Amino acid sequence: MTAAAQPTEASGRKTALYLLRDMLLCRRFEEKCAEEYSAGRIRGFLHLYIGEEAVAVGAMRALAEGDAVFATYRDHAHALLRGVSAGAIMAEMFGKREGCSHGRGGSMHLFSREHKFFGGNAIVAGALPLAVGYALATKLKNRRDVTACFFGEGAIAEGEFHESLNLAALWQLPVLFICENNLYAMGTVLDRSESQIDLCAKASSYRIKSTCVDGMDVMAVVNAATEAVQHIRETGAPAFIECQTYRFRAHSMFDPELYRDPEEVKRWKLRDPIPGFLSKSVAAGQLLTTDLELLEKEVAVIVQEAVAFAERGTLEPVEDLLRHVYSELEIRQSVGGVK
Amino acid sequence: MKEITYREACHDAVRSALLADERVFLIGEDIGSYGGCYAVSRGMLSEFGPQRIRDAPLSESAFVGAAIGAAMAGMRPIVELMTVNFSLLALDQIVNNAATLLHMSGGQINVPLVIRMATGAGRQLAAQHSHSWEGWYAHIPGLKIVTPATVDDARWMLQAALADPDPVLIFEHVTLYNEKGALNESLTAVPLPGAAIRRPGNDLSIITYGACVNKALRAATELAEKFSCEVIDLRSLRPLDDATMLASVRKTSRALIVDEGWKSGGISAEISARLMEQAFYALDAPVARVCGAEVPIPYPKHLEDAAIPQVAAIKKAAETLVGSHE
Structure with a gap:
């Protein structure tokens, strides 16, 4: 090892610690969500990201504070990684007004304007046009911010995917399209819904710079996303990344998983992004096996405090039922109109 | 009082909004080079340029959704949906995003969006081009639905709609564009609700x-x-x-x-x-x-x-x- 490599080594350790911690946080947080669901304290739909953490963790590392994020109904990890507090997310799922959407949205509709986190969209492909428009606004304001839009491979069958990619490319808008290809659109495997399963070929057909990465390898995602974000900031043009990943849990808590072979799930679990990254980093000398234990402790405290925060939260009075259908007076005044 | 057509009133309303506020832009099909299906935006492309008079491909869902996204980012887009009939292709964006984002986000994300569209029958355009969906849209909490019937309302309602922090859909009846009426030039905006x-x-x-x-x-x-x-x-x-x-x-x-x-x-x-x-x-x-x-x-x-x-x-x-x- 050369002397010049030393700083890289140090920053490599720092990055590895962040990445491992972030993946662990998402994993343990969602395991707790599943528990709370079984206990009846979280209701409705609950879609877990377990197994796919490397995608959001890797992609978010490439984004800056000023960038905006649009996600799907499988959005807990994305909100956490964007900086929304674990307590506010858990409280949201508990339906409490201390939740990040004041309890009105639940698991599928996490929002935080402060963190430029714009949902939490539960219509497949529904957020793609929004991300395109948000990016259009940043372009019209002459800003260099990137709008990142996460969606599953199921969205690719929707017309909005094609309309949105065309618009983003046609108008050269700074959108990072991140396809979380977990192979199944609910219970329909990709090659049963798409005639062309090379997803990058679809994006490339709109003349969008496209890359396919192993979504179980967090560093591969970090590198692809960093390169894509750099391309977007330099050119103002969109980019597309397909992350090949797998969801270890059922689609939602209502899913009996009749459509996939348990052996297939087992095989993918051998590629779990967390132990995979840990052993690679240990071998590279960036992490120590003891790091895991310390991070587990740190994350456990966050999760525990999140549940306590949610428990302490309060229910909105029923008298307030009709709020938030139209903007309230303070917003009306602050928004202002046409001068 | 001067006599103008309803079309001129719509045109003047959009033009003055573009002049008054740089956050305002117009987006829709054939609004630029063509001048608008009902000629409301004629001349605006040369006056305001393609950034603000944004011709969109035939992708109603994407460009309506994009306008919602731009509104979320603080712009004041005006969408021209060529006719109400094509709004069905953007229905998911209007109903599931424009009308619900404020509520789903607990009051954080408002959508200051205006959508104008031509509605109604009377021009022998047959079953697919003669719908009146304004009553349908009026079913949906989160939207405001207005139906200007006079040149004053066509001229001044848009200003009020743009000043509103929430989505407003303006339905302009196709048979009204050539109607003439006396414009009250002393107005600057009219209230949105109120018969x-x-x-x-x-x-x-x-x-x-x-x-x-x-x-x-x-x-x-x-x-x-x-x-x-x-x-x-x-x-x-x-x-x-x-x-x-x-x-x-x-x-x-x-x-x-x-x-x-x-x-x-x-x-x-x-x-x-x-x-x-x-x-x-x-x-x-x-x-x-x-x-x-x-x-x-x-x-x-x-x-x-x-x-x-x-x-x-x-x-x-x-x-x-x-x-x-x-």
Whole structure:
């Protein structure tokens, strides 16, 4: 090892610690969500990201504070990684007004304007046009911010995917399209819904710079996303990344998983992004096996405090039922109109 | 007061909004080089450039959704959906995003979006190009639905819609664009909700909106020697101005609702129910309706005419209603 490599080594350790911690946080947080669901304290739909953490963790590392994020109904990890507090997310799922959407949205509709986190969209492909428009606004304001839009491979069958990619490319808008290809659109495997399963070929057909990465390898995602974000900031043009990943849990808590072979799930679990990254980093000398234990402790405290925060939260009075259908007076005044 | 067409009023409204606020931009199909399907945006591309007069591909869902996204980022987009008929291709964006984001986010994410669209029948465009979906959209909490029927409303409602922090859908009836009217130049904006009494009267309240306002006024004029009709232009279908309707019906004791949309499950049914709920004992006769016939709009002129409210049908219904308890 050369002397010049030393700083890289140090920053490599720092990055590895962040990445491992972030993946662990998402994993343990969602395991707790599943528990709370079984206990009846979280209701409705609950879609877990377990197994796919490397995608959001890797992609978010490439984004800056000023960038905006649009996600799907499988959005807990994305909100956490964007900086929304674990307590506010858990409280949201508990339906409490201390939740990040004041309890009105639940698991599928996490929002935080402060963190430029714009949902939490539960219509497949529904957020793609929004991300395109948000990016259009940043372009019209002459800003260099990137709008990142996460969606599953199921969205690719929707017309909005094609309309949105065309618009983003046609108008050269700074959108990072991140396809979380977990192979199944609910219970329909990709090659049963798409005639062309090379997803990058679809994006490339709109003349969008496209890359396919192993979504179980967090560093591969970090590198692809960093390169894509750099391309977007330099050119103002969109980019597309397909992350090949797998969801270890059922689609939602209502899913009996009749459509996939348990052996297939087992095989993918051998590629779990967390132990995979840990052993690679240990071998590279960036992490120590003891790091895991310390991070587990740190994350456990966050999760525990999140549940306590949610428990302490309060229910909105029923008298307030009709709020938030139209903007309230303070917003009306602050928004202002046409001068 | 100067005389202008409804089309000119729409044009002036959009143009002045673009001049007044750099956050405003226009987006839609054929609004640039073509000048707008109904020529509302003619000349704007050369004046404001392609960044602000943004011709969109035939991707209604994407460009309406993009306008919602831009509004979330603080812009003030005006969408021109060529006609109400194509709005169905953007329905998910309008209903599931524009109307719900504020609520789902617990009041954080408002959508200051304006969508203009041409609505209605009367130009022999047959079943797929003659819909009246404004009553449908009025079903949805989170949206505001307005129906300018006069040049003043066409000219000034847009300013109020743009000043609103929430999504406003403006329905411009296709047969109105060539209509002329006196523009009140002393106005700068008109309030969005609130019905207007276009003709005062004592014997019957005709409650209507959009292109049917002129038809109702003609019917009232022709009936004036027999009895007097009060003609209410709703102007807004969401929110509905119950107070104005109720005050009128309490005075006249009779109500006739005229709506180009279909009767079953339409806005006319909602208005009728509200009158029943709130003014039942003031009524001297059952509420009556003249609405679109329950058929897809046919192409031939005589059948299209028969399928939508006409002056003769309004007069006949009014006479029956007033005569029924004289």
